[in-house]
Amino acid sequence: MLKLSGVIITFNEELNIEKCLKSLANVVDEIIVVDSFSTDKTKSICKKYNVTFIEQKFLGYTEQKNFALSQTTHNHVVALDGDEALSEMLQKSIINLKTNWKFDGYYVNRFNNFCGQWIKHTTWYPEKKIRVFDKTKASWSGYKIHETVNLNSKDSKVGKLKGDILHRNYQSYSEHNQQIEKFTSISAQAYYDKGKKSSLFKIIVNPTWAFFQSYVIKLGFLDGFNGFYISVQTAHIRFLKYAKLRELNKKS
Template structure:
């Protein structure tokens, strides 16, 4: 049986604190492509000098267009996407290799993630069921154009789930995570603006409150202690920013 080849793809911007460990975790791939949106902290220099990486600079518009561009660069049909703050464990590496070389494969696979608050795992706060599409066939999948953040795949064929979890070091510190949530919020606002959604004062007030209540109480963030309070607040802040930005976009049209 011939061995299937795998392309690993990483999207980067100023990820010098994470990129070495991320790349080291995916060195088993036959091809590694990194698409960098003009980093200024040494990330680009690291990527461009690495012997196993095909490094490309490309302007960032949104996550979907950036990942669609990166996908076009892959030489192999099987691709595995990961962010610079994610790590593939040895057990996940083994499962990925076994999966793409099995006789009966799906077109795309969901990957559960373990959310890391600094260097310790966060068990609740809405992250306990976090999963994302990471492993798939390039020939059978494409990113949906109308999603600017939390990009979604359109899959031709069946989907399945990997058992092993991807490690996600999303929370480096308060200001870093706050910046992510505000950026995601503004992109979601543009996404909803493009779909013709309206801003209302009710949404501006209630949606952030519901986000916090849902993650802190219903999704058991209260069991994460102080960390749960911080994460749930910042996630709710991202929702508040979404509607604040949507109001601004509507006002300026």
């Protein structure tokens, strides 16, 4: 029977890490937690479970996750963040893979909980992610943020699993706003480093399209006020990213 490793990176995840560990406990054969020296109760909570707890200075999202992969005993992995957990259906789907693994990696839908509400529409759902994969055929890639699992070959085969990754991301609007400011600055710098240019067209059209796609095409209006808020902020993120990139372009 195929054996699985659960891989988690953490930093100050005391509110969510126990849900994450409980969802993995009966699914995988080992759990590797790579923690960036949390200052809350993350470590003590993890120590209650049968995990390998490794403290590692944060290297960057992509680098930290690839380091975590290198610490696993088994090649087939389930990769989660500390604020994520497997739904019951997804747990069953992954357990079935132990006797029926067919692909190099598997897509999973991520289901986001925003300010206490599960978001069923907007561009936030279904948010398709490869999180179950053979580490000999895949790795994390990405520049500074927006890290993704990339399969190493064009001939790689990808399947799809039933069930969701349950993601509890933001507890308040102010927390979300703080992250928007941080991540748009990082994104703008990443675009700048790659030689990308901003323009008035991109600053106007990209945010407009982002709102329309999220609120109308992806039925964000069905999620009530939070659907509207997410759609507005999706547009705002595009606006800030290109506005900040324009500023960087002008300075150079």
